Amino acid sequence: MSASGARRWPYPRILAHRGGGKLAPENTLGAIRLGAAMGFHGVEFDVMLAGCGTPVLIHDETLKRTTGGRGEVARTPYGTLAQLDAGAWHSRPFRGERIPRFEDAARLCRELHLWANVEIKPATGHERRTGEAVARAAHTLWRGAAQPPVLSSFSPLALAAARHAAPELPRGLLVGRIPRHWRELMQDLECVALHCNYRALSRRLAAQIHAAGYAILAWTVNDRRSARKLFGWGVNCLVTDALDRVGAEFR
């Protein structure tokens, strides 16, 4: 990374998506351990509020896909979530993995010296509350850390609440496609980075985003050719599911 790139993004340049990419059950402690064991220095994971307000690692609003449980995360207390098996759907060796609390994941990341991109993943209708709770928790959990996490979200409401709760934590705006008014959004939310689907980027757009002073994180890049191209455009950070294929060459 060039000197100006490193100034914009002083974090690892490749992150393990949802902890361990496709090689482990997403958003579990086992996944985060695997990411670290495979030599990653940074991970991305998703945080949502359980029914009781405890922040937990999970991607979907419902429990079915990753736990076989029934119902919605936002209506289920953590005590119930903690009983579910969040690893069996993936593969036998991961049976018995649990839905971790955000605080468990943060502790593990600090122990393993892994940097984190914490994606605030609010259940519909819980955007502000989630942004605020996750930012407050992150503020406490990474107290004294050399590199606290970047908080990102697809939800501008969640990011605004995060800024209010912990203004010192850097923020990234997540987008699938890059909206025409990206500059205004980034400015309003005081974000440091645009986190976009890599397919939405072009060399020209990347140059414009950098010229505006922002870093670029691209997800989810699972082949080396795309990774090389994106780094060639100066993209600061890639998130990958292919820890084995993409990870090794670019860490």
Ligand code: G3P
């Ligand atoms: O933060 C990058 C990426 O995780 C965003 O999409 O749906 O995998 O959380 P998703």
Ligand code: MG
């Ligand atoms: Mg995510």
